[in-house]
Amino acid sequence: MKRFLPLIILALLAILPLIGLSTYMMHIVILVIMWSVIGMAWNLLGGYCGQVSFGHAAYFGAGAYTAGILYFKLGLSPWWGLPLTIIVVTVVSLFIGFLCLRLRGPFFALATLAMGEVFRVTSENLVDFTGGDLGILIQERTWVEKIWYYYIILFIAAGTFFLIKKVIESKLGYYFVAIREDQDAAESLGINTTLYKTIALCLSGILTGFAGAFYTNYMGYIDPKVVFALHDISIVTIMVVMVGGVATYWGPVIGAIIMVFLAEIIRSIPWLGVAHHTFFGILLIVIIIFLSNGIAGDFPKIKRLFRIRGTS
């Protein structure tokens, strides 16, 4: 049963549009799936390999701008951005990895944060190339119906899920976990830590880049402040994983569901809408203090808590 759980859920998700959700609900579901992709990608690098990145907006934005610039400069369909992202984001990841992977722990975290900002400021200033603050508007939408977007992002998400599962269950995954647990020990056992950290970074970056390229196609508008946003992309990515569960397969998915719905609910209440960062921040603080491994990671703890309360 447990082995087929991902397939069952995938099948259920595949027939989900048939029950006739409203356009708004479809939009939310698409966002949830997109955020799970980003969360899973971050989880590969942060959760399994232990390299906490605060700059995933760099990859997201690079993916988004790959698709956007193809349309803006070359007049091609932004869908070509999806395959091309692999090349662009690999280059970006190698560049960031070369600079940042020499740092460890919190310093890596902050260096990636700075890199995310570098990308934002650069794209704001390269007006001729990226359109600067005006952003890029995709004038013709491929489909008006959301259902095709839904299946495309579902396909990406399913691919991401199985790829990560495959990677983590292979030798590569054990290397990653070894690096997370003790980098020096891993190195002394003959693991080329720089190489494997770079691999994790590239994989994670490419998957995030896919989400970014999809975002351009789906939303039809990007600008540096949106796709390279520090709080709304990089930090929310971390929150998705932290809330859901670090180093678990389903954590990012659970986190994405909670975060997207929470964001929508808070924003829809008029006088609470402005405070949504406060709620995110408080949620983050509470999660870190009480459930430091996230909902999926600390599930036994939650279960125990309820059982004790149930019996007494």
Added chain:
Amino acid sequence: MSVQIEVFLQTLIAGLLLGGLYALIGLGMTIIMGVMKIINLAHGELMMVAMYIAYWVFVLFHIDPYLSVFISMPLLFFLGVGLQKFLINPVLKVESILPENQVILTVGIGMVLSNLATIFFTSDYRSTPVDYATKAWYLTDYWKAAPFELSLSFSWTVSFLFAVIITVLLWFFLTKTDMGKSIRATAQDLDAALLMGVNVKKMRVITFGIGASLVGAAGSLFIPIYYLYPALGGQFTLIAFVITILGGLGSTVGAIIGGLILGVFEAMTATYLGMGWAPVGRFLIFVAALIFLPGGVASLLRRKRFGK
């Protein structure tokens, strides 16, 4: 030619004055990093809080922003102590997969602070309309035959002098007092300090308070020359971090030199490339430091001292 020299010198002066203030921001972060081994990502937000304190003190009680240093420093000290005691300390004990939890926690704190500021004070840009804002000293007033004209803004200079005084006081505190020595011992080796009878827990709390009050002072000094809005924190957190990397992790002298270098470099990019590129210049220097000088300025100093 003389115009170019004039522009260059003027930029250099502006950069040094800015760098002095940056050094103060970087110092707070460096001290916290040295003792607690964590990066305080709410650093810029703490500065934003201090700036709002200075602003409201000015608007409500008409107290000069420079005098409000004496108000914002203690207030920020207690804020820092509170944050450390009730939020960060509990997390230090928790076992979790990712050791970066404390860093992420400070992000959460920063988010809450800046968002609360947006709610309470709206996201309007504010500044304190002090009457000396446009006052400046000119070189030709003192030296009639000067080949070129240089000016020194009054408020920038006063801010810079305040920053220097606070830095000197901090140096005095860290090297001459018992508590300062205990803090440095904790930074060097936590376990050894514990064995020598240093109350490490207390030192951590106090260090966070000092770091916060340093950045609080910087906030008060910045408000006469800068404008204020709730989202300003993130930018200064990054500046503080770039300075710490540039200066060498946890080194106070390095942070001062790093702050000055950053200030000059930023002023240069702003003059010669345009204002929009100043942040890029900041990161260029950061990247260059990572590649060519991973230990920061501190490693250079150390090398010189040991004659290697």
